[in-house]
Amino acid sequence: MRTETPQQRIIRLQNAANAIVMHASSDSFKNLIDxxxxxxxxxxxxxxxxxxxxxxxxxxxxxxEDDCPTLKKFFYGTGLLFYSEKHYEDTKRKGRIRIPIDYSLSLDSNAAERFRIWESGGSLDKEESRFEGLVRFIMEGKEQGFNFDYSFFIIENLLDSLKPENLRPFNTISALKRFDHLEYEGESFDIRNPKFTENKEVAGQRAVEALRAFQSSTETQRFLDRRMGLYLIFLKAVLLREQKEMGLYKQLEALIEYSLDTLGAFAKTEIYFSWKLLKYGKTFRFFDPISQLGKKSLHKIKGMSWDLFAVRYQETLASMSDIGDFYVPFFASFDNRFVELAQACPIRAILIDDLDKRVMTIHLDEYEYMVDLNRSISTELNHRLQDPEEKIKRMSRKPTVKELEKKANELELALTKYY
Structure with missing residues (x-):
């Protein structure tokens, strides 16, 4: 039986997040909890x-990461600490305990493509050694093993998979399905001569079933809508960056207003990514591809928005994990953009409320971000944010897919003016 209302619980969740934000990173985890x-x-x-x-x-x-350099961590630090009420009480009573952890490995597109090339007998050239290390790591696991997950790749490539002339997503998913049935003996395994207990036809049938399941899923559409929302906010930030007469606070205010008008909500995490671009875009290599705008910029912005959405996607998986008590995500990638993303947007903590299915990601520089947000919100904008009638109106009407696409077309057209 609940001892607090949903409203009280969400306020407590926010206060817990604030406690993490205000806790010095040099101070002990024990002090934070106690x-x-x-x-x-x-x-x-x-x-x-x-x-x-x-x-x-x-x-x-x-x-x-030392065991498998192809893996890229999402968290900023060299290690993780875990808390739940039950585990904390057990720790105080018994001393150190062992907690089941779900280590999950997702693939970005370039890593997934290498599985397709390898499974079809193609050459991996200079990447063969790194790819072999990844395969051996997946098969042999670490500690309690890794959960091999390629759902993010499917979602990222879902729209392309609907094009009859584009067989690449299907062939890649088919190769990943077949990889589930790899014959593996550590000492005798030959990366150049893989053997599978499932033939290509069966793997292809399972790939078709997977694609159909994702294509017909309302949950998948929600993910695509959320990614489109992130893309709109990020693209709007790129355009605001070109308005040199606007300072940071005016740019943030315009972003918040755009978020309210377009998405019907204050997209705090999405705006965080744009804040990093606007304030520190010249500092971090992750933003280098759009340091100057040109004909290829739109393609790069779309790709970067998928990289940023990978962080949001992991939040959802963190709340859904049923393999271990805690979920620790990694990405397999053969370039450094996820390393660069972790440097630009360092994640300090993930706070999870299983009862109400809420997950909050807290960045290392969250306090600085909150200070800049508060300074950017005018009296008029604050009234919009706090007005209960407007809140209800915003929550009652979420934008349709067509409305989001129309907004994207408007911003993309505006981008062409800069090259």
Whole structure:
């Protein structure tokens, strides 16, 4: 039986997130929990740090990346600490305990493509050694093993898979399905001569079934809508960046207003990514591809929006994980853009409310972001944000797919003026 209303619980969740934001990264995890036990009660927390505390169950991100350099971590630190009410009580009673962890490995498009080339007998050239390391890591696992997940690749390539002339997504998914049935013996395994217990036809049938399931899923459409929302906010930020007469706070205010008008909500995390572009775009390599606008910029912005959405997608998986008590995501990639993304947008913690299915991602520089947001919100805009009638009106009407596409076309047309 619930002891608090949903409204009280979401306020407590926000207060718990604020406690993390205000907690110095150099201070101990134990102090964070002990000083805020009432706030964290009933929630789960994955906390990234460079200072692992022996008294807590923890995981070394650095050792996993050292074992398989193709893996890219999402969290900023070298290790993770974990909290849940039950585990914390067990830790205090028994000392250090072992917590089941779901290590999940997702693929970006370039890694998935290499599975297709390899399965069809093609050459991996200079990437063969790194690819073999990835295959061996997947098959042999780490600690309690990795959950191999390519749903993000399917969602990212879903619209392309609907084009009859484009067989690449289907062939890639078919190769990944067949990889599920790889014959693997560590010492005798030959990366140049893989053997599978499933033939191409059966793997192809399973690939068709997977694509149809994703294409007909309302959940998939929600993911695509969320990614489109992120793309709109990011593209709008790129355009605002070109308005040199506007300062950072005016740009942020315009972004918030655009988010309210277009998405019907204050898209705080999406605006965070744009804040990093507007304030520190010249500092981080992740934003280099759009440092100057040209004919290829639109394609690059779309690709970057998918990279940014990968972070949002992992939030959802974190709340759905049923393999372990905690979910730790990694991406397999043969370039460094996820490393560059982690440097630009460092993730400090994921706070999870299983009861109400809410997940909050907290970045290392969240406090600085919140200060800039507060400075950018005018009295008029604050009234819009706080007005209960307008809140209800916004929540009652979410934009349709066609409306989002129309907004995207408008921004894309505006982008052409800059090259």
């Amino acid at each position: 000083n805020n036990e009432n706030l964290f009660r009933g929630f789960r927390l994955v906390y990234s740090t460079n200072n692992i505390e022996a008294g807590f169950s923890h995981s070394s991100l650095k050792s996993i």
